[in-house]
Amino acid sequence: MITTDFAPGSPCWLDLGSPDVGAAASFYGTVLGWDYESMGDGEDMEGGMFRKDGKIVAGLGKLTEEGARPAWMIYYSVADADATTRAVEGAGGTVRVPPMDVEKWGRMAQYSDPLGGQFAVWQPGTTKGVDLVDEPGSLSWTELYTTDVAAAKEFYGSVLGWRFGDMTLPGGGGTYTLITPAGLPEERMHGGLMQLGEQDLMLTGGRPYWHPVFAVTDCDEAAAKVTANGGSVQMGPQDAEGVGRLAVCLDPAHADFVALAPART
Numbered sequence: 001m002i003t004t005d006f007a008p009g010s011p012c013w014l015d016l017g018s019p020d021v022g023a024a025a026s027f028y029g030t031v032l033g034w035d036y037e038s039m040g041d042g043e044d045m046e047g048g049m050f051r052k053d054g055k056i057v058a059g060l061g062k063l064t065e066e067g068a069r070p071a072w073m074i075y076y077s078v079a080d081a082d083a084t085t086r087a088v089e090g091a092g093g094t095v096r097v098p099p100m101d102v103e104k105w106g107r108m109a110q111y112s113d114p115l116g117g118q119f120a121v122w123q124p125g126t127t128k129g130v131d132l133v134d135e136p137g138s139l140s141w142t143e144l145y146t147t148d149v150a151a152a153k154e155f156y157g158s159v160l161g162w163r164f165g166d167m168t169l170p171g172g173g174g175t176y177t178l179i180t181p182a183g184l185p186e187e188r189m190h191g192g193l194m195q196l197g198e199q200d201l202m203l204t205g206g207r208p209y210w211h212p213v214f215a216v217t218d219c220d221e222a223a224a225k226v227t228a229n230g231g232s233v234q235m236g237p238q239d240a241e242g243v244g245r246l247a248v249c250l251d252p253a254h255a256d257f258v259a260l261a262p263a264r265t
Contacts (some may be wrong), residue, residue, distance in 0.1 A: 081123040
């Protein structure tokens with residue numbers, strides 16, 4: 001599970017880069033019950049924060065990088081963004097955005113792993129991360145679709161210190177790799193790695209990518225809201241044994257995410 005103590009190596013923040021901030025704010029407000037708080041003035045909104053019941057759950061910004069696709073960026077907590085940057089370079093990754101201070105809130109950097117999967121890190125200052133996780137309408141899991149799980153394990157293990165455990169998916173669905181931050185028990189697992197062929201990664205032209213999983217109360221209701229508001233459902237809703245009921249979704253700009261109603265325990 002994800003918690004807000006944000007131990008090193010655990011997900012602590014996420015933001016969406018979208019070509020239309022207003023449309024994205026409206027979509028996620030309807031689908032996940034989020035309120036949008038703009039950081040700018042006037043009609044031309046450049047970005048801001050999503051809140052759920054008054055608590056910050058994500059950020060939203062105007063997509064400005066040339067050639068970039070609309071997507072969610074997931075940030076992992078680190079003690080030292082500069083040291084992490086050196087580790088990324090040493091492990092064969094690419095530095096997309098060098099470490100930079102974000103006022104007094106913290107220090108961030110963005111990278112690509114050796115196969116092209118994009119992720120980011122956050123060194124906390126006055127802000128450790130989002131205010132709400134693992135509740136309906138908030139981040140509950142992170143997931144990497146990659147063409148080479150073994151390579152991903154080697155890279156992220158060396159850069160972020162993650163521990164990994166493999167499980168066999170039911171029905172001959174292959175192997176799923178679970179991620180746990182270093183030094184934490186298995187109940188603090190926060191994500192997974194799934195190996196797919198390049199032909200299955202159409203969103204990125206075959207390049208690996210991370211996406212968030214958002215907890216919802218009713219997966220079928222969430223999926224219906226996705227399609228009714230200009231998005232699409234790529235898979236599901238369907239039951240995943242021991243996990244819950246999930247749907248793989250795209251928002252109107254084709255940023256991907258998963259809606260999951262967790263299994264009752």
